[in-house]
Amino acid sequence: MKLYLDFEPCDECITMMNELSSPQMLIVDDKTRADESAKFLRHLTYNHSEVVQAVMKDLPKQKRNQEYDFFK
Numbered sequence: 860m861k862l863y864l865d866f867e868p869c870d871e872c873i874t875m876m877n878e879l880s881s882p883q884m885l886i887v888d889d890k891t892r893a894d895e896s897a898k899f900l901r902h903l904t905y906n907h908s909e910v911v912q913a914v915m916k917d918l919p920k921q922k923r924n925q926e927y928d929f930f931k
């Protein structure tokens with residue numbers, strides 16, 4: 860899942876984004892990757908709610924349904 864976000868990431872965001880884009884993420888299993896994504900999105904939800912709102916608005920409807928789990 861690619862996110863192009865226009866916001867100021869905090870230190871925690873930067874750490875998690877680096878983890879998510881690290882080569883290591885390509886070899887971990889799906890669950891671990893999903894957990895990491897969920898962790899990051901949870902952080903966004905609590906700390907940068909305006910970002911989540913922008914993402915939800917911009918996601919095409921179909922994609923939003925697919926990925927809705929991440930935003931619960």
Ligand SMILES: [Zn+2]
Nearest residue numbers: 869871872906
């Ligand atoms: Zn943050």
